[in-house]
Amino acid sequence: MITGMLQALFGAFFGSIGFAMLVHAPLRSLFPCGVIAALSYLLYWVLAFLGISDALAVFAGALFGSLSGQWFARRMKMIGTVFLMSSIVPVVPGLGLYRTMALLGQGATAAGAGQGIDAMITIAMISLGLGVGSYLNRLFHAKKNPSGFDFHPEG
Amino acid sequence: MPEEALSVADQRCMEALQLAGRIIIENGGETYRAEETICRMGRGMGLTQVESFAVPSGLFISYRRADGALETSVKRVHRQGTNLTRIDEVNRVSRSVSAGKMSTEDALSQLRKIESIPGPFSPGWTVPAALLCAAGFSLLFGGGWLEIALAGGIAAVVQLVSLLLQRIHMHWQASSIAGGFLTALLPHLLAWILPAFSLETVIAGAVMPLVPGLAMTNAVQDTMRGDMVSGISHGTQAALTACLIAGGALLSGALLRLLEGRLIP
Numbered sequence: 001m002i003t004g005m006l007q008a009l010f011g012a013f014f015g016s017i018g019f020a021m022l023v024h025a026p027l028r029s030l031f032p033c034g035v036i037a038a039l040s041y042l043l044y045w046v047l048a049f050l051g052i053s054d055a056l057a058v059f060a061g062a063l064f065g066s067l068s069g070q071w072f073a074r075r076m077k078m079i080g081t082v083f084l085m086s087s088i089v090p091v092v093p094g095l096g097l098y099r100t101m102a103l104l105g106q107g108a109t110a111a112g113a114g115q116g117i118d119a120m121i122t123i124a125m126i127s128l129g130l131g132v133g134s135y136l137n138r139l140f141h142a143k144k145n146p147s148g149f150d151f152h153p154e155g
Numbered sequence: 156m157p158e159e160a161l162s163v164a165d166q167r168c169m170e171a172l173q174l175a176g177r178i179i180i181e182n183g184g185e186t187y188r189a190e191e192t193i194c195r196m197g198r199g200m201g202l203t204q205v206e207s208f209a210v211p212s213g214l215f216i217s218y219r220r221a222d223g224a225l226e227t228s229v230k231r232v233h234r235q236g237t238n239l240t241r242i243d244e245v246n247r248v249s250r251s252v253s254a255g256k257m258s259t260e261d262a263l264s265q266l267r268k269i270e271s272i273p274g275p276f277s278p279g280w281t282v283p284a285a286l287l288c289a290a291g292f293s294l295l296f297g298g299g300w301l302e303i304a305l306a307g308g309i310a311a312v313v314q315l316v317s318l319l320l321q322r323i324h325m326h327w328q329a330s331s332i333a334g335g336f337l338t339a340l341l342p343h344l345l346a347w348i349l350p351a352f353s354l355e356t357v358i359a360g361a362v363m364p365l366v367p368g369l370a371m372t373n374a375v376q377d378t379m380r381g382d383m384v385s386g387i388s389h390g391t392q393a394a395l396t397a398c399l400i401a402g403g404a405l406l407s408g409a410l411l412r413l414l415e416g417r418l419i420p
Contacts, residue, residue, distance in 0.1 A: 016291070022281055
């Protein structure tokens, strides 16, 4: 269990830093990007390990990533996109999409379609997690800022 | 009614607003961010009734001039690539202008500099970045040392090819197809000469740098703010990228079956 957890932590940390470098993210955002991604993926991994459904675990990971990403963006006075993108990359179903392609290429249409649907559900849960995180953030700041929603939450 | 010439101050304001919005959209920013930045900067410059409408391919800006006339401009924008450092820098300028800490002239001069900054790394650095990204995700998918090294190496080669395609002015779609093709082909070829390794882990890790993570994030962000046109546009871009990568991988599968049929009759 510990080995798997460490693999998930370090894999998400370094993988997300590499991804952030690919999109020319600002230098000072790289370490926080890695931390957010590692913690989001760790949450997903722990929930999945405890037997919670994969879709719910992805949602929780994306929601945590969205909230912590926006927190970092406000604190560092940076654009939120950098942190939000890094937080979702580890849960993007790369393996699921590859299996879908491989199965469809081999002519196993039914199995490929099954994998594809799983991957689509994961993508939908990521979107939902990001979206709910964004709404919660706005709600919180609408209370703090009486002018309402005319507020740029990610800076 | 005869057309009145714009005053120098009005020209500078409009130029700065257009440039700020254009840099954000050209470098992969969300359209709501471009709209908000234009409105905030405009108000910071002392303009009234500032309105902006942005889509991923263009900008519309209008404001009320001091003489009461409405000034409007349309700007066609062509997506250049992804550079979040430039967007972050525009955001910094926008904050200073809207807080009244930066003049229009200074903002314009800073925005002109931002337009051409390469970001924290030169384009060549994207090769080790792809290596780090693929190696990290290969570890996350449970890969051992060999899988990590192979995924990183293959992603670096794919990124190098992508840079070469960009240099000869090929569109991003070509990079996605070539990326999917090489990412699926190279591990199979290496499997013929190297000791046994998990093909699935190597391919899944190596494909991660190609994932349209930014387009996905922008699609969700724009849609959640009610900007359906931009949300659908970014979502379509993400889906198209994924389909092109998949198409490239399926092509390599067909080629491999052909090769295996010829080499192993």
